[in-house]
Amino acid sequence: MKADTREVTLLLVEDDDIDAASIERSFLKQRIGNSIVRAHDGIEALELLKNGAITYPFMILLDLQMPRMNGLEFLTKLREDSELHDTIVFVLTTSKSDQDIVESYHKKVAGYFVKEEAGVNFIDVVHMFENYWRVLHVPTEPRPV
Amino acid sequence: MADVDQTDSIEMERRGQLVRRGSLRWVHWVVVLLSVLLTLGIWYFSKNQVVQKNQEKFDRQVDQVIGLVEERMHLYENALSSGVAFIDANGGETNYEQWLAYANSLRIDQVYPGINGIGVIYNIAPDQLESYLARERASRPNYRIHPEHDKAEYWPITYIEPAGPNAKAVGLDMAFEENRYTAVKKARDTGGAQMTGPIVLVQDAKKTPGFLFYTPFYRDGKKPETVDARQANIIGVTYAPFIMSKLMLGTLASEKRQVRVRISDKDAVLYDDNDQEIGVLNIRDMSPLFTKVVDVEMYGRIWHFDIETSQGFRNNSSIEQPFWILIGGLMMNALLLGVFILLTRANRSALDYADEMTLALKEKSERLMKTNHDLEQFAYVASHDLKAPLNSINQVISWIEEDCDDILPEKSREHIDMVKNRCQRMMTLLKDLLEYSRVGRFEYSNEPVSLQKMATDIMFLHGTDQNFICEAPDVSIDIPRMPLDIVLRNLISNTIKHHDQDSGVIKVTYTEQSDGHSFRIEDDGPGIPDDLHDKALQMFQTLQPRDKVEGSGMGLAMVKKIVEHHKGTFELEKGRERGTCCIIFWPFE
Numbered sequence: 001m002k003a004d005t006r007e008v009t010l011l012l013v014e015d016d017d018i019d020a021a022s023i024e025r026s027f028l029k030q031r032i033g034n035s036i037v038r039a040h041d042g043i044e045a046l047e048l049l050k051n052g053a054i055t056y057p058f059m060i061l062l063d064l065q066m067p068r069m070n071g072l073e074f075l076t077k078l079r080e081d082s083e084l085h086d087t088i089v090f091v092l093t094t095s096k097s098d099q100d101i102v103e104s105y106h107k108k109v110a111g112y113f114v115k116e117e118a119g120v121n122f123i124d125v126v127h128m129f130e131n132y133w134r135v136l137h138v139p140t141e142p143r144p145v
Numbered sequence: 146m147a148d149v150d151q152t153d154s155i156e157m158e159r160r161g162q163l164v165r166r167g168s169l170r171w172v173h174w175v176v177v178l179l180s181v182l183l184t185l186g187i188w189y190f191s192k193n194q195v196v197q198k199n200q201e202k203f204d205r206q207v208d209q210v211i212g213l214v215e216e217r218m219h220l221y222e223n224a225l226s227s228g229v230a231f232i233d234a235n236g237g238e239t240n241y242e243q244w245l246a247y248a249n250s251l252r253i254d255q256v257y258p259g260i261n262g263i264g265v266i267y268n269i270a271p272d273q274l275e276s277y278l279a280r281e282r283a284s285r286p287n288y289r290i291h292p293e294h295d296k297a298e299y300w301p302i303t304y305i306e307p308a309g310p311n312a313k314a315v316g317l318d319m320a321f322e323e324n325r326y327t328a329v330k331k332a333r334d335t336g337g338a339q340m341t342g343p344i345v346l347v348q349d350a351k352k353t354p355g356f357l358f359y360t361p362f363y364r365d366g367k368k369p370e371t372v373d374a375r376q377a378n379i380i381g382v383t384y385a386p387f388i389m390s391k392l393m394l395g396t397l398a399s400e401k402r403q404v405r406v407r408i409s410d411k412d413a414v415l416y417d418d419n420d421q422e423i424g425v426l427n428i429r430d431m432s433p434l435f436t437k438v439v440d441v442e443m444y445g446r447i448w449h450f451d452i453e454t455s456q457g458f459r460n461n462s463s464i465e466q467p468f469w470i471l472i473g474g475l476m477m478n479a480l481l482l483g484v485f486i487l488l489t490r491a492n493r494s495a496l497d498y499a500d501e502m503t504l505a506l507k508e509k510s511e512r513l514m515k516t517n518h519d520l521e522q523f524a525y526v527a528s529h530d531l532k533a534p535l536n537s538i539n540q541v542i543s544w545i546e547e548d549c550d551d552i553l554p555e556k557s558r559e560h561i562d563m564v565k566n567r568c569q570r571m572m573t574l575l576k577d578l579l580e581y582s583r584v585g586r587f588e589y590s591n592e593p594v595s596l597q598k599m600a601t602d603i604m605f606l607h608g609t610d611q612n613f614i615c616e617a618p619d620v621s622i623d624i625p626r627m628p629l630d631i632v633l634r635n636l637i638s639n640t641i642k643h644h645d646q647d648s649g650v651i652k653v654t655y656t657e658q659s660d661g662h663s664f665r666i667e668d669d670g671p672g673i674p675d676d677l678h679d680k681a682l683q684m685f686q687t688l689q690p691r692d693k694v695e696g697s698g699m700g701l702a703m704v705k706k707i708v709e710h711h712k713g714t715f716e717l718e719k720g721r722e723r724g725t726c727c728i729i730f731w732p733f734e
Contacts, residue, residue, distance in 0.1 A: 018537040025544065094533065121540065 008133055009058040010036045013045045013074065014092075015066040019115070019122075023061070026126040034133065042069030046077055049084055057138045059088040061125075064095055064104075072100070075107040083142065092118065092125060160496075167493035173485045180481055184474030192467035199454075199462045203435040206404045207452050210397060211441055214408075217259065217396045218358075218443060221385055222338045224257055225360035228265070228383035233366030237380050239265060241284045241304055248306030259395030260385050261346070264305030266319060266329065266359070267381035270298055289316050296320040300329050302384070313348045314386065325357060331445055332359040333379045336368045340444040343413035346386050354415050355388045358444065389416040403458035405429060407451040415448070428456040434464065524582035528575040535575070539568045577699035580631065584703070585710050589625035591734075596620050596655055603634045612648035613641050618655050622662055624731065628707045633666070635700040636727055640668040661713065661732035669724045678717045704729075 014020045020038055027036060037054055039045035045062075046069075048054055064071035071091065079085050090111045091104050104112050111128075118125045231247050232239050239247075248263050257263075269277045274290075281288045281303065290301040300319035305311040319325040324342045332339035338360045346355040359382040361368075361375070369375045389408070393416045397406065405418040405427065419429060433453035441448045454462075542564050546553070553561070600617035615637060633653075640651050646669075654665045673681050682701050708715040708729055718726035 016533075016537070018541060021544075022540060116536075 007055075007057060008034055008136070008138070009054055010034055010129070011039060011045060011048065011054055011058055011060045012036050013039045013042065013060060013066070013071070014063045015040050016063070019063070022121040023126065026121045026123050029121075030123075030126055030130055032126070032130055034129075041066040042071065042074030042077070045074060049078075056142050059090070059110075061090050061092055062109075064091060064093040064100055072103055072107065075104070075109070079107055090125075092122065163492065163496045163499075167489055167496050169485060169489055173482075173489075177478060177482050177485070180478045181475070184471065184478060187474060188467050188471040191470050195463055195467055199434060199458075199464065202462075203404065203437070203454055203458070206402060206458075207437050207439065207450075210402065210404060210406055210452060211439060211450060213396050214393075214448075215441065215443075217392070221257060221260060221358055221387075222360065222444070224251060224253075224260070224263060225338060225358060225383045225385055227251075228263060229360050229362045232265070232362045232380075232383070235366075237362060237364050237366050239304075241281070244304040245306055248304075253307070259387065259392035261348070261355075261388055261391065262305045262307055262311045262314075263383065263385050264311070264314070265303050265381055266300050266384050267303050268298060268300055268333070268379045274299060290318050291316055292318065292321050294318065294321040296326070300326070300381075303381070305386075311348050311386070314346070317347055319357075328357065328445065329359050329382060332361045332382050333375055334372050335445075336361060336363075336375055338444050340446045342446060343389075343410050343415050346388060348386070349388050353388055353390055354413065355386060356410075356415070356446075358385045358387065359383070390421060392416075394421075403427060403455050403461060404452050405433075405455045409449045409451070410446050411449075430454055430456045430459050434459055434462060521582045521585065524578055528579040528582065532572065532575050535568055535571055539565060539572075542568070574699070577703065581699055581703045581706060584628070584631075584707050587627075589627050591623045592626050593621050594624050594626050594629060596622065596653065599626075599630060599633060600637070600651075600653060603630070603637050607634075607638055607641065613644070613651065614649075615651040615653065617653040620655055622655070622657070623733075624662060625711070628711060629731075632704045632707055632729070635704050636666045639700045640670055640725070644668070644670040646670075658730075661730055664729040664731070665718075665726060666729070667724060667726040672721055672724050673717060675719045678719070681717065682715075 012020055012023060014023070024036055024038075027034070037048065037058075039048055045060070062071045062074065069077075071093065075089065078087060078089070089107075089109045090113065091109050092113045092115060093100065094115050096114055101112050113125050115122070228247065235243065244265055251257070251263065253260055253263060267277065278288070278290070290299060298320060302314050302317045302319070305314050308315070319329045322344070324344050328339050328341035338358060340359075341357045343354045343356060345352050349355060361382045362380055363369055363375065364378040364380055367378075369378050393406070393408075407417040407419070408415045418427070430453070433455070435458075436451070436453040439450040439452070441450060542561055546558075546561050597617045597619045600615045604613070604615050637651055640649065649669050652665075652667045654667070656663045682705050704727070705715045708731060711731055713729060713731040716728050718728055
């Protein structure tokens with residue numbers, strides 16, 4: 001069964017308000033109806049996920065450099081979690097460091113994007129999501145019962 | 146890297162040489178050893194010389210001592226022989242008065258020092274005794290022969306002069322004692338002078354060794370040819386008694402000699418310097434330098450001379466000279482060694498000092514390198530991190546512009562443009578700063594670069610103005626591409642940016658020198674006054690207001706830094722009326 005991808009929620013984990021606003025702005029501009037939930041760091045994101053504040057289906061756009069709990073630490077926690085371990089995560093960061101890229105894919109991210117290459121207001125990433133969701137299949141339930 | 150290794154190994158080798166100079170090496174030891182050998186050689190030679198010289202001196206003195214004794218005995222023999230001659234001349238007779246006169250005329254005490262007296266002994270047969278005694282008692286009533294003995298003949302001392310000291314000897318019969326008797330018979334039989342063995346003279350109160358010296362005379366004043374005839378015709382002997390020590394004192398002036406003498410006859414000691422009180426110069430040397438034993442035939446006896454060197458000989462022997470030569474030489478060797486040690490120590494401390502300095506310099510340069518690195522790191526991080534908020538400002542401003550497009554008054558639009566412009570300027574500045582700090586962060590290797598193509602690409606990318614032309618020679622050179630690209634790009638863009646005309650020509654010329662590349666980049670722009678050249682090469686310096694000509698002020702500073710990072714030189718040609726000419730020397734490697 002195909003879930004309606006218009007329902008996919010994007011959990012945006014980003015400490016920079018302007019970057020977050022850029023994404024939201026581009027979503028609006030492209031008239032993408034999917035809802036965006038914003039978390040300022042890894043801890044807040046985990047809380048939101050545990051509280052069930054994010055409705056399924058969802059995926060995560062993750063920044064790496066953040067206070068309290070950074071992106072890689074968040075990824076580790078996420079992959080250890082019995083319910084959340086198969087969540088689809090994309091990384092959007094300023095870091096071009098090989099170490100960060102390798103580490104991220106090691107933690108099974110679906111894609112790694114660098115902010116300065118992502119176009120004005122990250123429009124390229126937004127386009128990617130637009131197209132991605134249009135053809136994407138995800139399970140209706142997070143886990144077969 | 147190979148070069149560095151080679152330099153290092155040369156350095157290490159030179160340091161190794163210094164280290165070796167910092168300790169005594171075989172050459173030092175060889176010099177010291179040779180010097181010691183030389184010293185020992187000289188010592189040995191001089192010692193031999195001294196020993197030889199002293200041996201000769203000793204031999205001479207031995208000969209002299211023996212010669213003197215022999216000579217003196219000859220003199221006494223002559224005295225006795227002349228006594229015989231006197232008696233012979235007197236027809237084989239003499240009496241007390243005649244002998245007294247004769248002896249006095251000899252002046253014994255002056256002419257014959259060491260002699261105790263001179264006298265006459267008659268050989269008397271028992272049947273002649275009465276007439277003999279009668280005759281002598283005629284002039285000397287107390288005359289008597291003594292002591293008694295059982296021999297068949299008498300050899301009494303009849304006259305002896307000077308009489309005083311010899312009174313005890315008058316009338317003494319030689320036959321009473323073996324030594325005296327044997328010698329007198331031997332004198333009779335041989336017809337020549339004879340000595341007795343060692344005896345003690347009756348007139349010597351000290352009972353020291355002495356001897357008698359006989360010379361025979363015969364009937365008619367003639368010496369018979371055969372022993373029998375001599376025995377038949379013997380009348381008597383002239384004789385002289387000697388006290389050995391007295392004789393030797395008169396013979397050998399001990400002050401002048403440096404040898405000590407001991408004379409013995411068979412086992413009996415006749416004379417020994419050790420028994421005498423003698424001069425200070427000739428004191429006994431307990432371990433004499435030389436000794437010699439000589440047997441000398443002396444009128445029927447064998448005199449045994451033991452001669453040894455004295456303290457005086459030792460003092461005059463220069464025997465210590467070789468020792469002092471040795472000591473002096475060894476001290477000089479020690480000094481030589483000391484000099485070597487001091488020299489090597491000086492070398493070592495110089496090396497230590499150099500090492501210390503090197504270490505200090507190394508630490509300093511490491512600190513400096515770290516500081517430089519930190520600065521570059523800082524510039525990199527700062528410019529990088531500054532870009533993010535700047536981007537944000539730019540972004541937010543453009544959102545405002547978009548969102549308020551309909552309601553923005555014209556004045557606000559201008560302000561927004563000004564903000565965007567300043568953002569752009571700062572982006573450029575940060576980009577240049579980032580690039581500047583990157584110089585030296587990466588090392589580029591040489592690759593073939595076509596100068597003409599590079600110039601064309603830069604002009605193409607610059608793009609803004611087609612009225613500018615860049616002429617570059619069609620050569621391919623081996624050089625790090627990226628740094629040269631940044632240099633040319635900055636210079637070209639500088640020219641276009643600062644040109645006061647709408648069109649211009651940039652001329653790049655290249656010459657290859659023996660040790661590097663030489664570039665001239667010349668333009669026909671307004672140029673930079675000579676006195677502003679230094680300023681133009683500083684960071685963040687622009688010669689025109691920022692609002693008139695956009696620029697970070699980093700261009701020439703960056704070019705200079707890149708060229709100097711590659712150990713080259715960058716300068717602006719002076720004394721030009723128009724146009725700027727940059728001269729770059731870029732060494733190979």
